[in-house]
Amino acid sequence: MSKERPLILVTNDDGINAPGIRALIDVMSGIGDICVVAPDSPQSGMGHAITLNDAIYCTRIKSDSSPYEEYSCSGTPVDCVKIAVNEILKRKPDLCVSGINHGSNSSINVIYSGTMSAAVEAGTLGIPAIGFSLMDFSLEADFNPGKKHIKKIALEVLNKGLPEGVVLNVNIPKLGVNEIRGVKICRQANAHWLGVFDKRTNPLGRDYYWMAGELVNLDNNPDTDEWALKEGYISVVPVQYDLTAHNAIPVLKEWNL
């Protein structure tokens, strides 16, 4: 890390007014110069969506006397990162942090998560990036117990850098400050969502669905994020955006295609 204060881009998927991003801004303000570019409304479950067919608004929302710049964006979390890096920031940030998400992004949730997709997008642009999530959906969630760990992880990433092609997925259990047992480096547990839909009929007689669903964890191995969280640890999973299943290549080369 250079002697200059690092430049940190802060975003999320719960929207710029969510308490989780305020907690993250609070921690990051103690580390570097920050710029906030976040969605103007909740964008949970947006995955790696980008806005191709609509105009994107991105408006500065704080007064010039604020110690940092803050922008509210009509697009997705990934749009926010793209606009921040290409249109707003004067130089490439030293770190991008996303969150703190209201709710878990462990195991297979990583692929649905706007929070994590924002971090992944930053990663593709060569920016060290971390997504933070707290296992508590409530608007009144207490983000304080995880703060010292968030600061430590962010500082370590700034100091050491991340392996190429890797961003971090950090999940924090819903526990008091003295109950968190520490930090575990994990792999993503093998889990999937069992689709459950609530079918209803609207006043015009047309059927529609609400998505519900239930996470089925098939994998309670102690090297997984689900295990670590259940045991009271903060889980850190290195996440890659090379989706190639390299092990499957020799298998497929035997096929008659």
Next chain:
Amino acid sequence: MSKERPLILVTNDDGINAPGIRALIDVMSGIGDICVVAPDSPQSGMGHAITLNDAIYCTRIKSDSSPYEEYSCSGTPVDCVKIAVNEILKRKPDLCVSGINHGSNSSINVIYSGTMSAAVEAGTLGIPAIGFSLMDFSLEADFNPGKKHIKKIALEVLNKGLPEGVVLNVNIPKLGVNEIRGVKICRQANAHWLGVFDKRTNPLGRDYYWMAGELVNLDNNPDTDEWALKEGYISVVPVQYDLTAHNAIPVLKEWNL
């Protein structure tokens, strides 16, 4: 493959009226019993987005005399797969095919692609799945030259199954039937999108952006999908949804967290 005709779920991200899905329906009708559940409007670039905060409509659109059922869904490509498997189909399909996408989903495009995310979602549910894309955005694109290869790949997946946790990303170059040189098993090329935004001002004086962008390929190795496509081959990349960067775990375990 059992002696019964296989059950094949067909979806896409360009919407149920796109010519690409009609070409895919045409090929799959020659292989098995099909059911189509696709978005009612274009959903390009939706990645793995799911609809959490809106009602989802899913309406049967063909007459009962049609040889297959077809549903138009107001949700994302991933929503379509979830609703098809959980609400529409009487049994788990033997195969899910997505596409044929109008435009490439090679290299890093895989993470933005609704077409590929639909296939990935099916994979998480234990369904062998393939996303097909043609390197031609045009509505008048000619999908015929790739058809015999699409059929062969689908039959091979039905016969052999796919390795666990793997779906296929198949991209087809824009070439005539005699110009396609064959099929190559590849890895995802290391590329990223350089964000480019077209900034404009609306009639009320408010600035907005259109996303443009440019794919930068940093990786011309002959084992990549980008190389294969450039050389006139159909590229097949095995894609996984375990995003863990397993190689990075020992590195991070050395950190002081």
